[in-house]
Amino acid sequence: MSSLIRKLFGKMILLVLLLGMILGATGLGTMPLSAAVSNQGLNSGTLEQGVVANLEDADQLTAFMDGMMDVQMRSLQIPGAVISIVKDGKILLSKGYGHSNIEENKPVDPQTSLFRIASTTKLFTWTAVMQLVEAGKLDLDTDVNTYLKTVQIPKTYEEPITLRHLMTHTAGFEEGGVGYQITTDPGKLPVSITETMAKHMPARVKPPGEMLSYSNYGASLAGLIVEEVSGVAYNDYIQKNIFDPLGMNYATVEEPVPASLEPYAALGYARANGEFVTKRPTYEGGFRPAGSASVSANDMAHFMIAHLQDGRYEDKQMLKPETAKLMHSPAFQFDERLPAMDLGFYELNMNGLRVISHGGADELFNTALYLVPDKKVGIFVSYSGGEGGTAAEGLAQAFFDRYYPVHATEQPNEASIELGESLEKYAGSYQFTRRNHTKIDKFFSFLTQINIEVSDNRLFIGSGADQQVYTPIGVNLFQEVGGSHQMGFRTDAEGKVTYLFLDILNPMPLEPAPLMNQSKFWLLLLGISVVLFITVLHGFVYRRREIRVMPKAQKWAVRLSAVTSVWALLTLGATLLVLNMNLIDRLSHIPLSLRLYLFMPIILVGLTAAIFIMGVLAWKNQYWTLLKRVHYTFVTVAAVILSLFFYHWNLLGWHFG
Structure with a gap:
């Protein structure tokens, strides 16, 4: 994955604790992943060319993973990690690296160390849903309002939302989270799932079933359905129906972890002044079905084995074979040529193998889980700090390259593909379908867009070293040049692009951004406005004598333009600070500074109205x-543009979810 897309993806995930994809980031003065993967530390047990490694050779597998982890933890600043690999119902490798508690010099133990797995928790929720489906208590295609007793979803569209929509992230909810997504205060726990779902219900912005839009709210709503239909609290249901039968003794979805497991909880770390320091943990509260679990590597191995063996672990049947197969089958496809979304799992193409996966990330932990049903192979990996998202992606690719190498294939012959039209229709700015529309959260996706350019019958994303190039291989389908990733588009009856899908971002498609949503459009207008405001202040300073002798009305008009310009510049500066507000503060509560800041755009609107009248x-x-009247008019227009910017991005008023 290019660093450009990793950055964009990282922003989206961290912004709303998406925690459901492999998170990647660059920078922080660390060694690039490409350098890490090529490091000599990964060459343990190097194979002769053309020889495929034997996955069941435990010594060779351990040496390979030891080399990978050694390089990753040094180069990507990771204090602790854990991995488990299973095949054919057996644990091939389960091992910890680094420390679960640096201060106490406690090493990571794969059997007992609990790593926070964030959105990978959703797999427990989806499994619980499927248990109730096979018990006849739930139906995948029935209106969820039928099962909900304390919350009802508004009938915004004629089509009702079903469990199938929730499990495929196609319910059509907008994203949200500012002020309520998480909490950092354990004293506020436990939080009712019911109350959270009722109080923070997002708007329905797309008809159900139309398109993917990853949703923590949707997963939490499914957890509430499990709770209300089974008559058992969510935490207890997962414990009794998944953890206990699978012998997962070091696993919990409770927050904080129960006292009996607290000594085993791995601490998450960040870097400060060249050292690892602990940071305050975050809790999902009422959103716990979407991301609250803490689990050991051995216990996740049990869970993987059950899913890879048609729902069976040892003599326990977690799911019936037909239910497990249904859960692992495509349930929504953007394009039949691209990886699908299954019931809770998203698909990846790894060296030609169909992999069903889920990941998770919060501020301190990064987790990824990969299952290869056809090979009965599963990988679970979690990191307690550093660039864990980059590490997980690199480890998975290195594993598949070593044990399931792809055979060299010729790149598509572009000249042989007749698309019948120019590629210009694919060019432009694209925004994620997973975003907010109605609340202040909308503003925090202001810079999260992907731009596609066309040149020489190819599509380009990014620039310089980060640039990715795609060549057409079919109608609305493109292949990465020099790589294996693919990109697809959907078009309407007139041939206009409606959606973009990158296989590395499943289930996070994009759609063309209208002009009013394009960051480059607003940045251009804001830049021109700033210049105009500065010219006002420059003129006000150097024309003081001239202004003093003006008639009173003219003098007040000039002073008003100066005050408006100063306030506009101050408000823009404060807006930049809001955009870069500490993520945890933003998602855990509404800071007083944010509440006070929101007075500034309102005051600006008042000044804009006044300067407009003065302009007339x-x-x-x-x-x-x-010439001076024209300049005054331009300044007025700049103030109007700035006011429209705040209005469009929901910064006029206190639009909290």
Whole structure:
């Protein structure tokens, strides 16, 4: 994955604790992943060319993973990690690296160390849903309002939302989270799932079933359905029906972890002044079905084995074979040529193998789980800090390259593909379908877009070293040049692009951004406005004598333009600070500073109205010279543009979810 897309993806995930995809990031002065993967530390047990490694050779597998982890933890600043690999119902490798508690010099133990797995928790929720489906208590295609007793979803669209929609992230909810997604205060726990779902219900912005839009709310709603239909609290249901039967003794979805497991909880770390330091943990509260679990590597191995063996672990049947197969089958496809979304799992193409996967990330932990049903192979890996998302992606690719190498194939012959039309229709700015529309959260996706350019019958994403190039291999389908990733588009009856799908971002498609949503459009207008405001202040300083002798009305008009310009610049500066507000603060509560800041755009609107009136008077009464009146008009337009910016991005008023 290019660093450009990793950055964009990282912003989306961390912004709303998406925690459901492999998170990647660059920077922080660390070694690039490409350098890490090529490091000599990964060459343990190097194979002769053309020889495929034997996955069941435990010594060779351990040496390979030891080399990978050694390089990753040093180069990507990771204090602790754990991995388990299973095949054919057996644990091939389960091992910890680094420390679960640096201060106490406690090493990571794969059997007992609990790593927070964030959105990978959803797999427990989806499994619980499927248990109730096979018990006849739930139906995948029935209106969820039928099962909900304390919350009802508004009938925004004619089509009702079903469990199938929730499990495929096609319910059509907008994203949200500012002020309520998480909490950092364990004293506020436990939080009712019911109350959270009722209080923070997002708007329905797309008809159900139309398109993927990853949703923590949807997963939490499914957890509430499990709770209300089974008559058992969510935490207890998962414990009794998944953890206990599978012998997962070091696993919990409770927050904080129960006292009996607290000594085993791995601490998450960040880097400060060249050292690892602990940071405050975050809790999902009422959103716990979407991301609250803490689990050991051995216990996740049990869970993987059950899913890979048609729902069976040892003599326990977690799911019936037909239910497990249904859960692992495509349930929504953007394009039949691209990886699908299954019932809770998203598909990846790894060296030609169909992999069903889920990941998770919060501020301190990064987790990824990969299952290869056809090979009965599963991988679970979790990191307690550093660039864990980059590490997980690199480890998975290195594993498949070593044990399931792809045979060299020729790149598509572009000249042989007749698309019948120009590629220009694919160019433009694209925004994620997973975003907010109605609340202040919308603003925090302002810079999260992907731009596609066309040149020489190819599509380009990014620039410089980060650039990715795609060549057409079929109608609305493109292949990465020099790589294995693919990109697909959907078009309407007129051939206009409606959606973009990158296989590395499943289930996070994008759609063309209208002009009013394009960051480059607003940045251009804001830049011009800033220049105009600065010219006002420059003129006000250097024309003081001239202004003093002006008639009173003209003098007040000039002073008003100066005050408006100063306030506009201050408000823009404060807006930049809001955009870069600490993520945890933003998602755990509404900071007083944010509440106070929101007075600033409102005051600006008032000043804009006043300067508009003064502008009209300036033309009516022939103030100043013609050139100065034109300049005053431009400044007024700049203030109007800025006011429209705040209105469009939901920064006028206190639009909290």
